[in-house]
Amino acid sequence: MIDKDQIAEFFLFNALDDEHLENIAGFCTSTSLKPGDHLFMEGESAEAFYFIKSGQVKIYKLSVQGNEQILEILEDGSTVAEAAIFDREIYPAYCMALENTLLIKIPAKNFIALIEKEPAVALKIMHAYSKRLRYFVSMIEKLSLQDVRARLARYLLENAEKSEKGLVCRLKISKKELAAVLGTIPETLSRALRILRDKNIIVLEKNNITINSRSALERLLS
């Protein structure tokens, strides 16, 4: 059981009044995970979805050979698996914590009942859905229409932030995970990074990648 103030901060519920929040808090519980812990496995029945209060998880698929494709890296503020609860009620992928992670668990049943009374919540969920759909569409596009170097270039451009040194991409995940995000393997990622470094397009430090030439990266996309 958790407190209504804890859930009031989440965008999904930020239009609701105290009475509703109390009600929701009544059926939510909290969960905590250590790095490597699974929140759920592919194929498990989906009776709840989650909010990430703090930490980081990955949603991923495995091939029969054991290759991993990360679908999403989710951080605090995100909802996890809200898609699974309306449909076949099975989680379609694995979810593993990458850090110490604190989540709020929202049972599907209660949530669906809530939506029937609160269309505002429904609209927010739909907004989250459409964002995720867009994300997956762009992922399909990248995977099937671009090579690894272009996928990396796009990732760098999308994740870089301005700093005193110029554009810098701070990796929040290991290179091994990044490889799985990009749909490749660590060796190939390592080589792709080296090529960009040798061309003086980027500068590599351990977890920071500084972009020397934004335009050169953009050229790789076409």
Place this chain on the structure above:
Amino acid sequence: MIDKDQIAEFFLFNALDDEHLENIAGFCTSTSLKPGDHLFMEGESAEAFYFIKSGQVKIYKLSVQGNEQILEILEDGSTVAEAAIFDREIYPAYCMALENTLLIKIPAKNFIALIEKEPAVALKIMHAYSKRLRYFVSMIEKLSLQDVRARLARYLLENAEKSEKGLVCRLKISKKELAAVLGTIPETLSRALRILRDKNIIVLEKNNITINSRSALERLLS
């Protein structure tokens, strides 16, 4: 302007009473397309979504080199681009008719207003969303974790139907389109089909593919 009876048949609205249907019919219009016509282009602002009354469209992306990845083939009964209207309001892909196609156009604005009053419609839309999300997740999985032959095998298994000759996959699209659905090119698809034929796993006629050995196809998936 269209009639309320025309929209009553669509699953999205099949829980609504006459008064609601009249209301909805009031803001819907119909559109018809010939093969090759575009319903919308990538990047266009999304002010409406659609129902397919009859016909067939493809939703696809293009790479800078002009390669095509089909995201979906949609047929009568499907909604088109219902995802685009809650988010950034831009169509994220192209939509082109493959046959003569009749659609009902539903303006986003009116539809959102409807949802706010009718949670039942919201739940149905969410159901459609989660189905599509699942579909895209499985597409990402296939594209990044399976080779072309496995993707083809899965397609055949998923689209085959029982007939007097056994399992038969009737192609509703050209092989060129099928290649784009599978994330490859016609040459590669042609070779993959030939290999399956040479192994006596399938029999090729022009638009029918008969499956001789279901188990052999299933073995290709692992």
Place this chain on the structure above:
DNA sequence: CGTTGCGTTGATCTCTATCAAAAAAGGTGG
């Protein structure tokens, strides 16, 4: 018929996964 686009086949080349191994980076316990 000629034209146009589709489907197939062949030859080649590029990209990326795989295998193997070394180097670097973290922990952990003494």
Place this chain on the structure above:
DNA sequence: CCACCTTTTTTGATAGAGATCAACGCAACG
């Protein structure tokens, strides 16, 4: 702080899948 172990990252060599380029048969269609 150091030796030890594990995991990550990098590098090299190789092989395989699939894209590309080119050519040709074929059917549809004006």
